[in-house]
Amino acid sequence: MRRAAPLSDEDRGRLLAGAHHDPHALLGAHPMPGGLLFRALRPGARSVTVVAPGLRATLRAEGDGLFAGVLPLREIPDYRLLVDYGDTTPTVRDPYRFLPALGELDLHLFAEGRHEQLWQALGARVMTHQGVAGTRFTVWAPNARGVRVVGNFNYWDGTGAPMRSLGSSGVWELFLPDLGEGELYKFEIARPDGSKTVRADPMARRTECPPATASVVHASHYQWRDAVWMGRRGARPVHTAPFSVYEVHLPSWRPGLTYRQLAVQLPSYVKDLGFTHVEFMPVAEHPFGGSWGYQVTGFYAPTARMGTPDDFKFLIDALHRAGIGVLMDWVPAHFPRDDWALAEFDGRPLYEPGDPARAAHPDWGTLEFDYGRTEVRNFLVANAVYWCEEFHIDGLRVDAVASMLYLDYSREDGGWTPNVHGGRENLDAVAFLQEMNATVYRRCPGVVTIAEESTAWDGVTRATHHVGPGGFGGLGFGLKWNMGWMHDSLGYVEKEPVHRKYHHGEMTFSMIYAYSENYVLPISHDEVVHGKRALVSKMPGDWWQQRANHRAYLGFMWAHPGKQLLFMGQEFAQGAEWAESHGPDWWLLDPSYEAEADHRGVRDLVRELNRRYAATPALWERDTDPAGFSWIDGDAGEDNVFSFLRHAASGHRPGGSGTGGDGPLISVTNFSPVVRHDYRLGVPGDVPVWREVLNTDAPCFGGSGVANPDPLKTEPVPWNGRRTSIAAVLPPLATIWLLPA
Template sequence: MSLAPNRHIAAAAPHLLAPTDLKRLTTGEVSDPHALLGPHLRSDGVTVRVLRPLADGVCLTTASGELLAELAHEGEGVFSGVLPGREVPDYRVAAHYGEHVFTYDDPYRYLPTLGELDLHLIVEGRHEQLRQVLGARTCEQESGWGRAHGSSFAVWAPNARAVRVVGDFNHWDGRAHPLRSLGESGVWELFVPGVGDGCRYKFELLTPAGDWVQKADPMAASAEPAPGTASRIFTSDYTWGDGDWLAARGATTAEQAPMSVYEMHLGSWRPGLGYRELARELPAYVKALGFTHVEFLPVAEHPFGGSWGYQVTSYYAPMATLGTPDDFRCLVDALHQAGIGVIVDWVPAHFPRDAWALARFDGTPLYEHPDPRRGEHPDWGTLVFDFGRTEVRNFLVANAVYWCEEFHIDGLRVDAVASMLYLDYSRAEGEWLPNQYGGRENLDAVELLQEMNATVYRRCPGVVTIAEESTAWDGVTRRTDLGGLGFGLKWNMGWMHDSLSYMNEDCVHRQYHHHAMTFPMVYAYAENYMLPISHDEVVHGKGSLLTKMPGDRWQQFANLRAYLAFMWAFPGKQLLFMGQEFAQDAEWSHERGPDWAALRHAPHTAVRDLVRDLNRTYLEEPALWSRDADPAGFRWIDADAAQDNVFSFVRHDASGAPLVCIYNFQPTARHHYRVGLPVAGNWTEVLNTDAAAYGGSGVGNSGRVTSEHVPWQGLEASASLVLPPLSAVWLRPQ
């Protein structure tokens, strides 16, 4: 833009700023920039003041470019002038930098984008849709002359002395864009016209110590791909196609429905695939194997890939290395349309110390607890959220809701719940701070988890929350109104540990560890359980699931097949980590992912086929899932055959129909082995993991069994069976 010499119009002399106000503007230490900048009605006209620190000159124009006035330089990049009249015109600011002119709409002529109700809810810690008011979001503001398009920047930083926004739109120089403080809410806000999607930005905060620090937006909807650390403005325009799925998913509770979960790390399942490519490949693979759900290791932004997502830096942004938030929506949508539910790992227990993220966000312990005895995690080198602070609790609860509502997530697996519940978790005597009653329970964390669960279940019908909780805390899956934490399911870490320890024993020693397999039934109905063979069991030198099995190569595969069948039949939902569905040899590496080359070998494809058939049979047999939370749905036939290494039990569906499951964890076949059965007559051999199709020896009962009216093991009938070596046999009455 150039201005003809005969069009120069000098504005009237303005009311000059007091030296202290001028200094506040030029140093950036200003909490009320709108009181000093922008248009202000005076008795002699409209004073307009602009802050452009590096400009050679500044003038005001109309929206069409017609010159209104030149502004005088008050000093230090502050320009001002007075326009005649009693009304503020629809002006634009034209800043001159040598021969270049930058024209923009003045941010300081707009009202706040947050209303009084929003601020009240933030102060109360009850704003369940926090992402709609904080962070950076594109919006329209009424200017008095029509709607202005731009972006609202809002951040909670109650202890900051000043806040500015820096980004692509101001060449990362925030001096011209200080935010205003919205009082006791601790929120700082600014509407910047003309700034839209894709723009990178950060907040620049003046700490109480007088240092300027740049921080990624805690509420960012999108992040810059690593190694960049900026936030991005993003507005979704995705059109969902999963309406039927959402309408149907709340028909039954999780404990009464089938749930077979394929856990996976998105970045390494097939390295190089983004969300859109995964949307084309993953649903068909999971569907072919018969899993009802997938569970993703954390997908919130985490620049360090080696954390697998468990050190989150942007809680509201899907990881950018795999695509945009709408690309992630596409993946969830594709899975839903294939009939597959989506669970994501959620990490509210702790966060990393990265200087550009949440740590000491406004120069003080803000998101983390200020006392290191509660605010630092000794094992992971991370910071622990201040669960008792209302705004922090609101940040986390609203985040859980956000993933469920914005991305149609069907479940949240909550990581490291035990570390949240106990104040002395991984701490020696004297290293932890008791609660107000002198106890070790973290009462603030309890209240957070209860509020999160109650809010998610109220707002998101059909969503299930799942606790990774490894202790005997009472009531993890009890309703919050009955004093419980309110989760839908809990990972059964005891079952996982005991069953794997049994399977790891050489077969000749298993008789001495027999009750490691039966003991989990003592507490099987204390909670609603999920049986997890997760990523944690196949990393850090633990080997793969296959290599945990004893014996020669054939026995390892046979042990694994029988163990998987034991897992699928035991009360509780099941979860299996990627790569274990085809018995890969190597433990998992986030850099390589699953060893797909193993599928060139028959024993591995046979295990994959078994997993497919386990899932198919599981869905066909309500006895295996409909009464997981009901003790009447399970009965031991023989829990004490330790010398035989044999286990047998019966599962019942809601109508009482039985499915009998028999396991021989000895590498020799047993002939004429009598087992009690609920009824006499013909039975079908539904599953035999020793079948030749699964790489077994082909020993079995020719597909059918006839039971006699011979009472045995407390049941009215029995049959003489062949138990194949290292095998599982499932029987169903015809």
């Protein structure tokens, strides 16, 4: 063996400092005049020996963990390195003998922002490369001087694992042979100022359980069993289908349960209550449980608090096999400033805008994404696709859309910079949302995207290619949370009945704009925390009146145009505010609790609402069609009464069974605590007889038992602008539904 020419001082210094862009040019085996140069960087080793069939040669120590030598060989053999650490002498493959494990097409698509399955290109991926099993590590860090992989496999010392830069892409890569799933890792980044930072992988598909912050090498082995669900989920547009959502904070629904334990209990509970979907509050990894998942650090990893990614798939699979769709809260509006995560990831602003004032989210102490940067937009669009394709998620509820759309969101005058047209719209965010929606709908048939958007932005649920009055194409969402309805209706029911007549318009105003977007009516977690009180506790009066108001409100909500969403605990009238530390007060349903029947009655009502809802096309077929609704009397403010008709798309066939079918439905809500006898309502003349099919005042729900006779006959008495009418009994603080008998 000949002595190798030493590395230049510059190469040696940069290599040992973790600041070299091409360590593969210095390490491994390389042809040279007269033989092959072998060089290895093995910190702490006593000696390094090249071993191959018919070959055993010990390299010369060069100091600082470097070993090198020139062997009289013409071709690079299939060699190993025998490394003597004194107490152990492993024989390992040399990572620096491998070509890049990431293709040019991947880099090209990422550079253009069009890599729709980015998780297959970046991050840690278990694979076979050049016939050898191992793990490929890739990370985007264009401002880094150098990047090294650190993990439990190298005792968190990355000196011997520098990555190479793949040209101008900003991507760094290293294939570590014989390294498999379950290993902990991070990236050690040499920043432009010469300092170092150790970061979790932005593309990690699994993480340690918080408060630990390492990424975990992951390979999924899950075998899905939901082919029937996946095959039919896109058969009917969500706008013309039943859509009743139970919102869940998974860690606190039944505290202490794992994903697999939740898969035993949650599907049966939701199915029993008749909800068509569950919506998970954010499940992507987040360091602080008190953020409820809204400050994400691991956008591609379900939280490890309840198990592995495959365990999470097991839960979704169980829900699908129970016939329940799964929606997920998705948070592309901001990310926290933790110094091991995305903030100034490679030493400079990368995922966030370069202007600190523009990057800072004024409400949450977090950072906003730079939607104008191609690679950042790709990171987020691919993330939306990832949850739908890899985890079979059926819908994404996109959080805080308003904060993304407006440059002046929560900012004072002078604290923001107008767009190129002088406006307040964030044009980059608009383009991102349009691209995200278009991509998800194209790639994932049957998936719905839902915007939590609290302003009057025009065209949130309009197709992206349809330009509105403001000059923007639609954002392309499928549904939008109706925050106005939520705010106004809760404001109304919080009033004492004697005062409600002065606020009647707050309940009818929603119909002025009900068809401007495709709406969801949300009674979400946001409405039952931070001093806002649980839904039943918002209601005035004594305990009986509170529950009656609660039931009447739910009956009104289920009949109102739009889809429904109800947060856990509100289905059984939990009186306390929700807290993530203990979840719903399930003890209220314990038979040993003296008021158990009160709470069980409300839950029984929710079950019956969902059953009737699913069986009555008039309540969902025309949610986005003005022809699906007509007031009977929207001006009965003195009576605190709201009465209206819902119409099915197929019209009415007289002589129905009263079980729903395709006939119209009458909904009447009496938000007064008095019984109203012989209350006349104008009704269609082609329905001779009506039957009460739901009454929130029924004794089985905890009500007083005031009911209508069966049947209710249509009479030739003109009323409410119609030629015929019925004389109904309106129970106190109650909603009734009537169908053709």
